[in-house]
Amino acid sequence: MDHKDKAVIFKALGDPTRVRVFEFLRSCCCPVAVGEEGEVRPVEGPTVGEICCSVMGSEKISSSLSFHLKELRNADLITMERRGKNMICGINHETLAGLADYFGKSNPCC
C-alpha cells in the first residue's frame, strides 16, 4: 500500500459526517447475538436508511449520505451488500486492523 492509498483511507475519515457513520457502524457491527438454540451469530449490520436515521437524524435518505458511503467503501473501510430492497452495511475489520498496526506496531520504537 503506497502513500496515495493510505491518503485515500485517511481522507475518507477526514470528514465529521463520515467519522460518525464509521463509528456508528463500528459500534453496531461487532456484537454477536445468541439465537434460540444458544448458537452465536453475527448481528446483521444496518441498512442505509437506518444509518440515515441514526447519524443524520433524517427519515429521508440523502444523496449526500450515499456520497459519503461511497467514499468509505472506496477506502475499504466499510462493506455494503444488497439484501432485497435494502443495502446492508458493515465494517471491514481487516482495514481496521491494518490501521491499528500502522499507528501502533509499525512505529519502530517508543
Added chain:
Amino acid sequence: MDHKDKAVIFKALGDPTRVRVFEFLRSCCCPVAVGEEGEVRPVEGPTVGEICCSVMGSEKISSSLSFHLKELRNADLITMERRGKNMICGINHETLAGLADYFGKSNPCC
C-alpha cells in the same frame, strides 16, 4: 475529542505528500543515539529544509511544504520548534498512541 477533531486529524493525513512527511518524521524521530560516554539521548529531528530534500526532493523550501506542515501541526500529529535559523520537526507520540487505540483497543469486539 469529538467527531470534528478526529476528522481534522484524518484530513491532515488525507494527502499523499503529508503521509510521506509524516512517515519520514516517524522513521527518523524515534531512534535514540548513544553518546561518547555511553549515554542514550533522543536524536534531534530534521529541519524543514531536510524534510524538503528527503520528501519533496528539492533544495528550495516551498510554501506548499509549509502549508502541509501547518496542517500536520494543527492536527497535533507533529511538533516544530525553532533552533536558531531552523525549525526542528518531530512526531507527537501521544497523538500516535491515541490513533492506535482508536483503531485497536476501542474496537468493542472482534
Added chain:
DNA sequence: CATACATTTCTATAAATGTAGAACTATTAA
C-alpha cells in the same frame, strides 16, 4: 404490469484545498 420503496447517479453550485510565486519575518554572520 403498475406502483411503491430504497438507494444511487446526475447536475449544478458554493466552499474548501493544494500549488506557485512574491513579499515578508526571524535569526545569524560579515
Added chain:
DNA sequence: TTAATAGTTCTACATTTATAGAAATGTATG
C-alpha cells in the same frame, strides 16, 4: 548595519469536495 539563510504568510488560481434536488435504477408487492 547589511546581507544571507531558513521559513512563513499572502495572493491568485485551478481543482476537488460537499450538498441539494431531480431523475434514474433495482427490487418487491398488489
